[in-house]
Amino acid sequence: MLDRDEDILKAAEDWQKAGRGVALATVVETWGSAPRPAGSSLVINDEGTFLGSVSGGCVEGAVVTEAMDVIQSGKPRMLEFGVADETAWNVGLSCGGTIRVFVEKVG
Amino acid sequence: MKLAILHELNAERAARRPAILVTDTENGEQRLVKSADFAKDPLRAELDKQLRMGKSGNVEAGGKKLFLNVYAPTAKLVIVGAVHISQALAPLARSLGYDVTVVDPRTAFASPERFPDIPLVAEWPDTALPPLNVDAYTAFVAVTHDPKIDDPALLHAFERNCFYIGALGSRKTHAKRGDRLRAQGAKDTDIARIHAPIGLAIGAVSPSEIAVSIMAEITAVLRLPPKEKEEAA
Numbered sequence: 001m002l003d004r005d006e007d008i009l010k011a012a013e014d015w016q017k018a019g020r021g022v023a024l025a026t027v028v029e030t031w032g033s034a035p036r037p038a039g040s041s042l043v044i045n046d047e048g049t050f051l052g053s054v055s056g057g058c059v060e061g062a063v064v065t066e067a068m069d070v071i072q073s074g075k076p077r078m079l080e081f082g083v084a085d086e087t088a089w090n091v092g093l094s095c096g097g098t099i100r101v102f103v104e105k106v107g
Numbered sequence: 108m109k110l111a112i113l114h115e116l117n118a119e120r121a122a123r124r125p126a127i128l129v130t131d132t133e134n135g136e137q138r139l140v141k142s143a144d145f146a147k148d149p150l151r152a153e154l155d156k157q158l159r160m161g162k163s164g165n166v167e168a169g170g171k172k173l174f175l176n177v178y179a180p181t182a183k184l185v186i187v188g189a190v191h192i193s194q195a196l197a198p199l200a201r202s203l204g205y206d207v208t209v210v211d212p213r214t215a216f217a218s219p220e221r222f223p224d225i226p227l228v229a230e231w232p233d234t235a236l237p238p239l240n241v242d243a244y245t246a247f248v249a250v251t252h253d254p255k256i257d258d259p260a261l262l263h264a265f266e267r268n269c270f271y272i273g274a275l276g277s278r279k280t281h282a283k284r285g286d287r288l289r290a291q292g293a294k295d296t297d298i299a300r301i302h303a304p305i306g307l308a309i310g311a312v313s314p315s316e317i318a319v320s321i322m323a324e325i326t327a328v329l330r331l332p333p334k335e336k337e338e339a340a
Binding site: 037075 | 108109
């Protein structure tokens, strides 16, 4: 039931303490048949290693790329993915839903 | 997320205490609200509701768009009594996301053949229960029909403030149980917390149907707001 993010936040803390740049991406809103519910999250470090998922695989690649920028700039950003999105051909959600993902730096 | 907040959040999660992370998604400002602080928080109604549903979501407050990320511990179900009902109840509870443990000192009952893949503790409650860390995110059911096993288990459940406590038995059996537990120091408010006869009244007959009625009752206690909860009981 509530067993999500089991190791993700622990990894975020461990990576940050080990001196890595770390970002956290969290699904904050979903419309339609989104693959993962609000609150689902993904942690990424500056080596590109990530844990968790925000869409079950559909848009993780794009989220990781954006997260790299966020680690650099330190500024959070909101990403939106869905079939109506211009990037849908590349990284859209095949299920037809839309999700908003908040990406923030840790630390 | 600031490292201090992350650290605090991980500590709450490790201690199996619920917390909600409030994020202003416009500017990234965040604060962590621990369950102990819900009552004095300006967003208490929203926090309570989201936590009860175990669901993260957005609210608007003071012109700000806030994301409430709910971190609730995985609920546990402790079943005392490796009986026929438990054989149906354990896998059903697991499919609903509970961490399930079955306790029964009678090894003929608590056998892996009868409970494939379910954690079993074939010990008396006094030995079996303390290591299970029964807590406020635990539903607790006693279904052996044997006072020697059920009674000490129920006393443990009172002490640990389980969110749900249920015990098998008719009203008559339950009245006797109340007397016995009181004699062992239980308060009337403790006794009143026991759902007995166990389960919602859905006319359940078979062990599997009784398992459904028990899980329905546990779900209602977990999810419904206090007033509707009384009406359902």
